[in-house]
Amino acid sequence: MRTYKEHMSRLSTIEKLEILADAAKYDASCASSGTAKRNSLGGPKGRGGIGSTEGMGICHAYAPDGRCISLLKVLLTNHCVFDCHYCVNRKSSNVRRARFTPQEVADLTLAFYRRNYIEGLFLSSGIVRNSDHTMEQLVEAARILREEHDFRGYIHLKTIPEADPEIIHRAGLYADRVSINVELPTEAGLTRLAPDKKASTIEGAMGGMKLAIAEARDAKKRFRYTPGFAPAGQSTQMIVGADAARDTDIIGKASALYNRFRLRRVYYSAFSPIPDASAVLPLKRPPLMREHRLYQSDWLMRFYGFAPGEVQQAAEADGMLPLDIDPKLAWALRFRENFPVDVNRAPREMLLRVPGLGTKAVKAMLAARRYRTLRLDDVAKLTVSVAKLRPFIVTADWRPTLLTDRADLRGLVAPRQEQLELFAP
């Protein structure tokens, strides 16, 4: 009889990579930005480290799904003792399983990094044996890279909230970013779909991480040689469309997470029909556009000065954001009394509310209007489509008169209906 171990060692590295990268693709994040700047200059030849981070993340390739490939994103193993229904790696799922050793992950990361394929590693894992053991293994892969190879590239470790806080803390010492997935926007959803997880445990771990990051920042100011702790902060991911949560619930949850745990990012992952899906899940996946609209609402809160309540007001009566128009346009159409905005006089906050004006265009307008009075032509040069803007702005030579009050305005400014998901099931 072939033991399990023999079977595993018979899988070649390439077969394991195939299984464990495939299993990791449902994690949306691939960011490699916003960490401390480092490089591998200095030190005697052959003995120094490898790698650098320069603030901006780099996407080393793009897959035909349009997603950036910046990191080697793999699971240490896709074996799992948990049985979360939305997860392809759940215990009861009938998928091929494989397992890397921490050393194998470190070697693979270095082989890819030296050839300039990646910015670093994003390591996650199914739960094998127990949470502590799994977390130890994740940390070990990061330790090999950092301590044995002096790797100075990017490391993102997925943290298992049920693990011992001491081990989670070690993850922060090696990783640029740590993340703990809240998984589902509502506690009811979590109870139903992830029976082994608890919202209180997840939030407890996030809170602990927030404290540790803040303490390390603070210590860095006072002591020169403080070990860094997750310099790129922490992030999380929510699955959209697997439970009954409405967009307003999700926006509220995201906003609460940003505030309570100082998250860098909340990622939204449209529930994607996974092979061997559980019968508890909806058969139909949510439109990808929903995920997109949620990201847009996230942007409104983070960069456009919208309060969570205001973004929620952009939703329809059923609590869902409109799919055919973006949330900013939806908000503008609902609160027309705020428009038109005079681009030569309005403050930055108001310009940012104009549908079709991005942060860059607003900045350019504020700079340009100090030297000249802006005309419609000038605005056109700074934006993508002035036609969409016209009902909402006043320039030296343009005033929308009745346009802003027209009942069919939505039809005039909304993008033409496209067949968005031609190839979607």
Add this chain to the structure above:
Amino acid sequence: MTAMQDIAPRSFYCVQLPASDDFDLWRERARALVQCDVPPDRVVWIEPGATGDLFGGGEFGGRERRLPVPGDDARPVRASRAFLRLAKNAALHSDPQRFALLYRLLWHLQTNTRLLEDRTDPDVRRLEELDKAVRRDSHKMHAFVRFRRVEHSDEEEAGEHYVAWFEPEHHILRANAGFFVRRFAQMNWSILTPQGSLHWDGESLAEGPPAQRGDAPSGDPAEDLWRTYYASIFNPARLKIGAMLKEMPKKYWKNMPEAALIPELVAGAQACEAGMVERGAMQEEERPETLEAIDRAIHACQRCLIGALDNRAVMGEGPQHASLMIVGEQPGDQEDRQGRPFVGPAGQLLDVHLQRAGIERERAYVTNAVKHFKYVMRGKRRLHQSPAAKEIDTCRWWLEGERELVKPRMMLALGASAARGLLGKTVSISKARGTPHRLDDGSELWITAHPSYLLRLEGEAREAQERLFEADLAAVARRLAELEA
């Protein structure tokens, strides 16, 4: 004597730049020209390899080779730090007009110091476009350079060397050396481009002449791993080709090992979607109404990928109205070759046990949950692979067809796959065995292990499992006798 007196009225000046990315020389010459009040339309900037001799005669007959020298009292030239930063980067652009544009801007900046803040000025906009294009090209160079490892065996250069071939759009090679030095400081590497090459030996950077693709190594064993990663991380359920092309335009593909996979991945994803649509349509179909028709239909079935492998469908066999239906997992190598169920090693073991329990195989209908043999190639051998739950569920369509026609009063599922094919959910054999399960049509389902499981065991473990298997079959035999009585 002022600078102005040195300048012949209506003269043209021509500045030859020794290198296409020599911003410092442009800066020096431009400063002198501004100080001598030479307006932009009187200066021609020529970079190496450009059509410099075009202006040799004729049109620019009055051209001065000698550049004017500003006097000591010439006023200083004003240029904001922001302009210099933008100009330095924009100078790397491949647009032949870039140096003239920069000079024009510098010229106007002397009278309008805040010119740059006016983003509606066409020259300012062009400057920003150039800067943006160069920044993008540099960023793509950081992203898309792909090193290939070369082992040096000769004495001088023992060790490994990483070599990349890259074709930038603009003159960005030298300006981006720093990025690669900082990142790969401890490696020996070279970046070869049609404009020139860079070589780093761990301590110092050397520049070399333009190179050709053939100068770089043609492959690296790690590329197989990388391609595997690329194909596996791709999610075929969300094809967004436009988004990919926007960030990774086709011009870069030829030097990226993973890009060769793209057409195949896209086609695969589309076929997969089309297959799902088609399968959806097929479910609506009427099921064939005789066993012979099912037999014909399963040979053409490609509802799951197993049907697309090099194999043949294996139909169940036995009396049309058998009281017992025995269901296995899927045909194996032998079954696939012979076209009959349970004829390989597991089938032979099953026969032994059936006989021992007093069940006549000839009186039972014997079939499988999945009709095709799923395998992977290991050398020349076809290695059995368990069907996925989804594949079992797909093939249930045929198994149900057989059940409807045979109408057995008792079913015996061998192994978890067979149980799933009949129950629609995965059950644990150890928990489900030994008791009958009532099915929707009133028939009785008994579940036991698959004989191939016994074959994989050795020693005591096998003996123990065989005893359980025998007990299960004995129970089935007793119950069958009751039902038939």
